[in-house]
Amino acid sequence: MIGFVTNLLLLVFLVFILALVIRARRLFAVVVLAGAYSLVSAAMFVNLDAVDVAFTEAAVGAGISTVLFLAAMAYLPGQEKPAPDEGVINSTLLAALICVGAGILLIAAAIELPVIGDPNAPAHVHVAPRFIEESGSFLHIPNVVTTVLASYRGFDTLGETIVVYAAGLGVVILLSGHTRTARTIISSVKSVTTKTGRRPSASKTAKKVKSEKTFKPGKRGKNG
Amino acid sequence: MGENPILRVAAKILFAPIIVFGLYVQFHGDYGPGGGFQAGVIIAAAFILHSLIFGLAAGRKLVPAWLNFAMLAAGVLIYGGVGVAGMVLDGLFLDYNVLLADPSAGQHIGILGVEFGVGLTVTAVMLALFHAFAGFSEARFSHDGSAEDSSPDGKDA
Numbered sequence: 001m002i003g004f005v006t007n008l009l010l011l012v013f014l015v016f017i018l019a020l021v022i023r024a025r026r027l028f029a030v031v032v033l034a035g036a037y038s039l040v041s042a043a044m045f046v047n048l049d050a051v052d053v054a055f056t057e058a059a060v061g062a063g064i065s066t067v068l069f070l071a072a073m074a075y076l077p078g079q080e081k082p083a084p085d086e087g088v089i090n091s092t093l094l095a096a097l098i099c100v101g102a103g104i105l106l107i108a109a110a111i112e113l114p115v116i117g118d119p120n121a122p123a124h125v126h127v128a129p130r131f132i133e134e135s136g137s138f139l140h141i142p143n144v145v146t147t148v149l150a151s152y153r154g155f156d157t158l159g160e161t162i163v164v165y166a167a168g169l170g171v172v173i174l175l176s177g178h179t180r181t182a183r184t185i186i187s188s189v190k191s192v193t194t195k196t197g198r199r200p201s202a203s204k205t206a207k208k209v210k211s212e213k214t215f216k217p218g219k220r221g222k223n224g
Numbered sequence: 225m226g227e228n229p230i231l232r233v234a235a236k237i238l239f240a241p242i243i244v245f246g247l248y249v250q251f252h253g254d255y256g257p258g259g260g261f262q263a264g265v266i267i268a269a270a271f272i273l274h275s276l277i278f279g280l281a282a283g284r285k286l287v288p289a290w291l292n293f294a295m296l297a298a299g300v301l302i303y304g305g306v307g308v309a310g311m312v313l314d315g316l317f318l319d320y321n322v323l324l325a326d327p328s329a330g331q332h333i334g335i336l337g338v339e340f341g342v343g344l345t346v347t348a349v350m351l352a353l354f355h356a357f358a359g360f361s362e363a364r365f366s367h368d369g370s371a372e373d374s375s376p377d378g379k380d381a
Contacts, residue, residue: 014289051257052257052258052259053261054257055249055257055258055262056261056265057263059262059265059266059269060261060262060265062323063265063266064265064268064269064350065275066274067269067272067354068350068353068354068357069357071354071357072357072373074357075360085284086308127305138327139328139329139331139333140332141254141330141331141332141351142254142255142259143253143254143256145257145259146225146253146254146259146335146339147291147331147335149259150259150260150335150338150339150347151320151331151334154307154318154320154334154338155317155318157338157342158304158307158318158338160342160343161299161303161342161345162300163298164346165296165299165300165345165346165349167348168296168345168349168352168353169296170350171352171356172352172353172356175356175357175359175360176282176356193333198265205305
């Protein structure tokens, strides 16, 4: 009962944070609120006895993501652009309709779900009993989550690790100026200026040229 | 942020305990909540804190780019290597039972090795992401903000 009430309170808090996120126009506030959202979700996971998930949510969602968002925010304007006036009512109405519809569908689906912790739930009668019994008695590893993650589902985790690796590599390659577009810009800049420079300075110039190319027409379009 | 003495001292004091906590989470994952993913993020947080307070150049001195990318690949290779080790020892891919004579001990070693690989890759990815984002903006702003010919070469690495 207490768990249910706590969850309800946390859920209300999540909705409150979401409302603040929707209202906020400053991106800094949005990023910090997103971190707070993750922290409240982590508290909710703790309440649901999913400590490992809560740990990950707190470390990744509330910790590193916030820092990375702040670092990435440097490329964005500080304020969200206000929506244009005409057609707002129609698009908002449509969005609200879709959201309410999807929400009703999700709630309808959730009613069918088994109660939390129900030992007879389909998910708990298939392979889970074997995992729980073996992990303690045979493998002597008390944390079943670790056994499932690293041993029983080791192949999944290998895939996850490769996804993390590929994602990190992709972002670094995109931002480091080694892409074909950046190289073309660098070579064009090099042919114009006599400055030879090492790669970092060349890529800097490339970024500047790129930003000028992309930003100037937009400004003109807005003014004219 | 590096000018504030409170932040500098706090960062210096916190740096080692954060890493120790990360290692605890890494190697205590068998017995409590935690594991490679969480530990990797926590250890990366220590280095990111260092970079935030003392500047990107200092952070890059601590973990050079080549080391960062080596860690990135080494984590996945360690994971795969544990799997292949099972195959070499007449088992299946990612079969830890054959790693040691005692299957239970083999599972322990296998899980530790795999989690270590995960932690290494996650740490390296988080660090690389942070340095890619933060370094990119620093380069852009220093170029846009300062005079054109002030040759900012060598400041970022």
